[in-house]
Amino acid sequence: MAKQIPNPNLKTNVEAFIELAGLLQNARQGSQTGMIASLDACAAIILFAMFLTVRGRTKEIEILKSIGASNVDVAMQFAVETLVIGLIATIVEGAATYLFAGGIASRMVASKAVRALLARRKRPSRHHPPSLDMPSPLQWRLP
Numbered sequence: 590m591a592k593q594i595p596n597p598n599l600k601t602n603v604e605a606f607i608e609l610a611g612l613l614q615n616a617r618q619g620s621q622t623g624m625i626a627s628l629d630a631c632a633a634i635i636l637f638a639m640f641l642t643v644r645g646r647t648k649e650i651e652i653l654k655s656i657g658a659s660n661v662d663v664a665m666q667f668a669v670e671t672l673v674i675g676l677i678a679t680i681v682e683g684a685a686t687y688l689f690a691g692g693i694a695s696r697m698v699a700s701k702a703v704r705a706l707l708a709r710r711k712r713p714s715r716h717h718p719p720s721l722d723m724p725s726p727l728q729w730r731l732p
Contacts, residue, residue: 616694624686631678639671 643650653663 620690620694627682631675631682635671635675635678639667642670643667 650663653666
């Protein structure tokens, strides 16, 4: 009796889920890298905006200095303004990320990698019949 050699292109459910978990981890790392880059860009924009604001408000600074404000008082005024603007921007960005990032990431992953993975799994074989208990990729959500 001849020994059957398994097809190396076929994957079990566990192998498919391990591959999918790797894809999702890559998506998570990519979104974290993007978030860090966007925070760095925001910090740079805030610093440049503060610099331009100080340069554009020289008359105000001169008036504050003429009525007795020290350099520390003027610097604190601009620092507090910058912190408040940065805090408001962070809250708005966090809310937008919370509302939209999960859906966008799920659609990006589902549209390319998961569909390709599922397309390979839909070909039945004698050794591994197709699994019907797997949810649709559009139902998956990233944590």
